[in-house]
Amino acid sequence: MKQKENMSAQALEVGAGVTSEKRRQVITGTIASGLAMAMPSLVLGQANNPIKIGHLTPRTGFLGPMGEYAVMGATLAVEEINAAGGVNGRKFELISEDSVNPQTASTKAQRMVERDKVNFFVGEISSASGLAIAQVATRAKTLFFQTGCNSDALRGKDCSRYMFHMEANNTMYVRTVGRELMRKKMVKGKRWMAFTADYAFGHDLFEKTKKFMDENGGIFVSNDLIPTDAMEFSPMLLKIRQQKPDLVMSNLAGNSTTNFMKQYNEFKIPIPLAGADLNAVSIWGAGEAGFSGTWPIIWTHQVKAPSAQKFTDTFMKRFGVPADNQGVADYLAIKIIAKAMQATNSDDAEKIIPYLESGVKFDVLRSREGYFRPWDHQLLFEMYTVQPAKGATKWDNFVTSAPIPGPNESLEVLAPSQMENACNFSS
Amino acid sequence: MDINITFLFEQVVNGVLLGFYYLLIALGLSIIFSLGGVVNLAHGAFYALGAYAMVVLSKYIGYIPAFVISPIVVAFIGILIERLMIRRFYQKDPALGLLFTFGLAMVIEQGLRMIFGASPKQFAIPEFAQGQLISGDFVYPYYRFGMLGIAVLAVVLTWLLMNKTAFGKIVKAGVVDAEMVRAQGISLTPIMTAVFALGVALAALAGVLLAPITGVHPSMGAEILTAAFVVVVIGGLGSFWGVVIAALLVGVIRGLTAYFFPPASEASLYVVMLIILLLRPRGLMGERVERFE
Numbered sequence: 016m017k018q019k020e021n022m023s024a025q026a027l028e029v030g031a032g033v034t035s036e037k038r039r040q041v042i043t044g045t046i047a048s049g050l051a052m053a054m055p056s057l058v059l060g061q062a063n064n065p066i067k068i069g070h071l072t073p074r075t076g077f078l079g080p081m082g083e084y085a086v087m088g089a090t091l092a093v094e095e096i097n098a099a100g101g102v103n104g105r106k107f108e109l110i111s112e113d114s115v116n117p118q119t120a121s122t123k124a125q126r127m128v129e130r131d132k133v134n135f136f137v138g139e140i141s142s143a144s145g146l147a148i149a150q151v152a153t154r155a156k157t158l159f160f161q162t163g164c165n166s167d168a169l170r171g172k173d174c175s176r177y178m179f180h181m182e183a184n185n186t187m188y189v190r191t192v193g194r195e196l197m198r199k200k201m202v203k204g205k206r207w208m209a210f211t212a213d214y215a216f217g218h219d220l221f222e223k224t225k226k227f228m229d230e231n232g233g234i235f236v237s238n239d240l241i242p243t244d245a246m247e248f249s250p251m252l253l254k255i256r257q258q259k260p261d262l263v264m265s266n267l268a269g270n271s272t273t274n275f276m277k278q279y280n281e282f283k284i285p286i287p288l289a290g291a292d293l294n295a296v297s298i299w300g301a302g303e304a305g306f307s308g309t310w311p312i313i314w315t316h317q318v319k320a321p322s323a324q325k326f327t328d329t330f331m332k333r334f335g336v337p338a339d340n341q342g343v344a345d346y347l348a349i350k351i352i353a354k355a356m357q358a359t360n361s362d363d364a365e366k367i368i369p370y371l372e373s374g375v376k377f378d379v380l381r382s383r384e385g386y387f388r389p390w391d392h393q394l395l396f397e398m399y400t401v402q403p404a405k406g407a408t409k410w411d412n413f414v415t416s417a418p419i420p421g422p423n424e425s426l427e428v429l430a431p432s433q434m435e436n437a438c439n440f441s442s
Numbered sequence: 443m444d445i446n447i448t449f450l451f452e453q454v455v456n457g458v459l460l461g462f463y464y465l466l467i468a469l470g471l472s473i474i475f476s477l478g479g480v481v482n483l484a485h486g487a488f489y490a491l492g493a494y495a496m497v498v499l500s501k502y503i504g505y506i507p508a509f510v511i512s513p514i515v516v517a518f519i520g521i522l523i524e525r526l527m528i529r530r531f532y533q534k535d536p537a538l539g540l541l542f543t544f545g546l547a548m549v550i551e552q553g554l555r556m557i558f559g560a561s562p563k564q565f566a567i568p569e570f571a572q573g574q575l576i577s578g579d580f581v582y583p584y585y586r587f588g589m590l591g592i593a594v595l596a597v598v599l600t601w602l603l604m605n606k607t608a609f610g611k612i613v614k615a616g617v618v619d620a621e622m623v624r625a626q627g628i629s630l631t632p633i634m635t636a637v638f639a640l641g642v643a644l645a646a647l648a649g650v651l652l653a654p655i656t657g658v659h660p661s662m663g664a665e666i667l668t669a670a671f672v673v674v675v676i677g678g679l680g681s682f683w684g685v686v687i688a689a690l691l692v693g694v695i696r697g698l699t700a701y702f703f704p705p706a707s708e709a710s711l712y713v714v715m716l717i718i719l720l721l722r723p724r725g726l727m728g729e730r731v732e733r734f735e
Contacts, residue, residue, distance in 0.1 A: 074560065075560075075661060076661065079560040079659075079660075079661065080559075080560045080561040080562060080659065082560065083559060083560040083561060084561075213705050239704040239705075240704055240705040241704055241705075241707075242705065242707065242708040242709070244665065244708055245707060245708055246656040246657070246665055247460070247463065247655070247656060249456055249459075249460060249586075249697070250453060250456060250457075250696075250697045250698075250700035250701050251700060251704065253452055253453060253456055253579075253580070253581075254449075254701060256579045256580075256581055257446070257449045257452070257579050270562060270659065273562055273657055274655075274656055274657050277654070277655070277657065278655060281567065281583050281585070281654075281655065282574065282581055282583060283574050283581065283583075296561050296562070299561065299562075299564065300561060300562035300563075300564065300657060300659075301564075302564035302565070302566050303564075303566075304566045304567075304572075305564075305566065409564070
C-alpha cells in the first residue's frame with residue numbers, strides 16, 4: 016500500500032507512472048550484481064586460482080633416487096587434496112622441477128617466484144641447494160618447507176623465518192643412532208674411523224658426530240673426506256683393515272652410501288659399521304647381501320602406527336613400491352600446508368607462520384603427533400634405527416626399531432638446544 | 443702420518459688391480475676412437491645398457507648365460523645405431539659425431555630412467571663368486587680376481603684380433619690410408635660397423651662386470667665416461683698398449699691418492715692428464731692420426 020502511494024507520489028512528481036517501480040528494480044538489481052562481482056573469489060570458489068606449490072628436488076646425480084620418491088610423495092598429497100575438493104575452494108597445482116645443484120636450484124627458485132608466482136616452496140634434499148632456495152624464498156617472503164636437508168646450520172646460523180624443516184637435522188640423527196650404539200657399548204673408549212662426504216652436509220654431520228664422541232668418551236682416529244662422485248672404495252676399505260678401528264662411521268650420502276655398504280660386504284670387513292644418514296632407497300639398492308650396520312632413519316614403511324600403515328597401502332597401490340622416508344616428508348609438507356591454509360583461511364605467510372609456531376600438533380604418520388619448534392621451525396617427531404634382517408624379502412631386508420624417543424620422553428631430547436645451535440630470525 | 447711399507451705395498455697392488463677396472467672401462471672407447479675416428483660420448487651409455495641388460499636377463503636365464511648374451515645384445519644395438527646414424531659422420535667434421543653421440547648418451551640415460559626409475563637396481567655378486575682371498579691385512583674378493591682375469595683375456599683377444607687376423611690388418615690399413623684400401627676392392631663399411639660393435643661390446647662387458655660393485659642406476663654411464671676419456675687421452679690416441687699402461691698408471695695413482703689424501707682421489711686423474719698433456723701432448727704412446735691433422 017505504502018509503495019503504491021509512494022509510487023503515485025513519485026509519479027505525480029516525476030510523471031513516469033508505473034515505470035518508476037521498474038527503474039527501482041533495475042537500480043536494485045544493478046547494485047546487487049555489482050556487490051556480487053566485488054566479493055572475494057574464495058567465496059565463489061573460482062577454479063582458475065590454484066595454489067601453486069614450487070617443488071624443487073634433485074632428479075639427477077647421486078641424490079636422484081631420493082628425488083624420485085620426493086616427487087611421488089608430493090604428487091600423492093596434491094592428488095588427495097584435490098580429490099577432496101582443494102582447500103578454501105582452491106585446488107593445488109604442483110610445479111615440480113629438477114634442482115640439479117645449488118646454482119640451478121637458485122635460478123629455478125627465482126623463476127618460480129617471478130614467472131610462476133608460486134605460493135609455497137616444498138622440497139630439496141641437498142643442504143647446499145636448500146640454502147640457495149631458502150635465500151630466494153626469504154627475499155620473496157614465500158614459505159619454504161624443506162623436506163630433505165640435514166645440516167644443522169640450516170636451522171642455526173642460516174635459519175630463516177620463512178623456512179620450516181620437515182627433515183631431521185644432523186644432531187637428531189647422531190643422537191638417535193648414538194643412543195643405540197651406546198646401548199651396544201660401542202662408544203666409550205672406542206676408536207672410530209669416519210668417511211665423510213666432501214660437501215656442506217658431510218662436514219656438518221662429521222662435526223656433530225665428533226661432538227657426540229667427545230661428549231661420550233670415544234675418539235675418531237681418522238676422518239677421510241670422500242668426493243661425492245667416488246663410487247669405488249677399495250683403497251679406503253683396505254685402509255680400514257689396516258687400521259683396525261672398533262667401528263666405521265659412514266657420513267656419506269645418496270648412491271655413495273649404497274656403494275660403500277655393498278663394497279664393505281664384498282670385502283667382508285669384520286668391523287661394525289654405522290652411519291648417521293640413510294634412506295630406504297640405499298637399503299633396497301644394497302640388497303639382501305649388501306645392507307649391514309646400524310643406522311638412524313626418520314620413517315620406514317614398517318612403522319606400525321595406523322595412519323602410517325594406511326599411507327603405505329595407498330602409496331603402494333598408487334606407485335607399486337612401498338613409501339620411504341623421503342616420500343613421507345614431501346607428502347607431509349604439502350598436507351601441513353593444506354591444514355595451515357584451512358585453519359587460517361588464507362595463503363598468507365604472515366598468518367601461517369604464527370599458526371605453525373603456536374605448537375599446533377599434526378598427524379605425522381607415526382604413533383605420536385609432531386609439532387614445529389617455534390624458535391627454529393624444526394618439526395619434532397619420533398625417529399627409528401634400522402638394522403639388517405635375515406631371510407628378507409625384496410622390500411624388507413631391514414627391521415625398524417621402536418620409536419625413539421620412547422613414549423615417556425619429550426620429543427625435544429634429540430634436537431639441538433638453543434645454546435648448541437642458535438637461530439636468529441631477525442638477522 | 444705413519445707410512446708403513448707393507449700398507450703402501452698393499453695399496454700399490456690394489457692400485458694395479460684398480461687399473462684393470464679402468465682398463466675395462468677405457469678399452470672399448472679407445473678402439474672406437476683410434477680405429478673408427480669417432481668420439482663416442484655415448485660410451486658410458488652402452489656401459490649402462492650392458493649392466494641393465496644383465497640385471498634383466500639374469501633373472502630369466504641365470505648369471506652365466508646372461509653374462510655372455512648381454513654384451514652381444516648391446517653390440518646389436520650398437521650395430522643398428524652405427525648403420526642408421528653414426529656412419530653418416532665418418533667423413534665429416536669430428537664435431538658432428540661428437541654432438542650426435544652426446545645427444546645419444548642423454549637419450550639412453552633418460553630412457554633408462556623412464557623405464558627403470560632412478561633408484562639403483564639390486565644386483566649382487568653371484569653366489570659362486572663370493573668369498574675373499576685373505577693374506578694378512580690384504581683382502582681381495584674372488585669376484586675381482588675374476589674381473590681381472592676377464593680384463594686380461596679381453597686385452598689379449600683384442601690384440602690378437604688387431605694384429606694376427608686379416609680383419610685387423612684391414613682395419614689398421616684403413617686407419618692409415620682408407621683410399622688405398624678401397625682401391626684394393628675392400629669395402630670398409632662392414633669393417634667400420636664391426637669396429638664399432640666391438641667397442642660397444644667391450645663397454646657393455648665392463649658394465650656387466652661392474653654392476654654388482656658400483657650399482658646399477660641410469661647415471662652410471664656418466665660416472666665412468668670422464669675417467670674412460672682421461673685414460674684414453676693419457677695413453678694416447680691410436681695406441682693399444684698406451685691405454686693399458688695409462689689405465690694401470692691411473693689405478694695406482696688414484697689408489698695412492700685415496701690413501702694419502704682422499705679428497706683429491708677423484709681429481710688426481712685430471713692432474714695426471716694435465717701433466718702428461720703439458721709434457722707430451724700426444725699422450726704416453728700416442729701416434730699421430732692423420733685424420734685429425
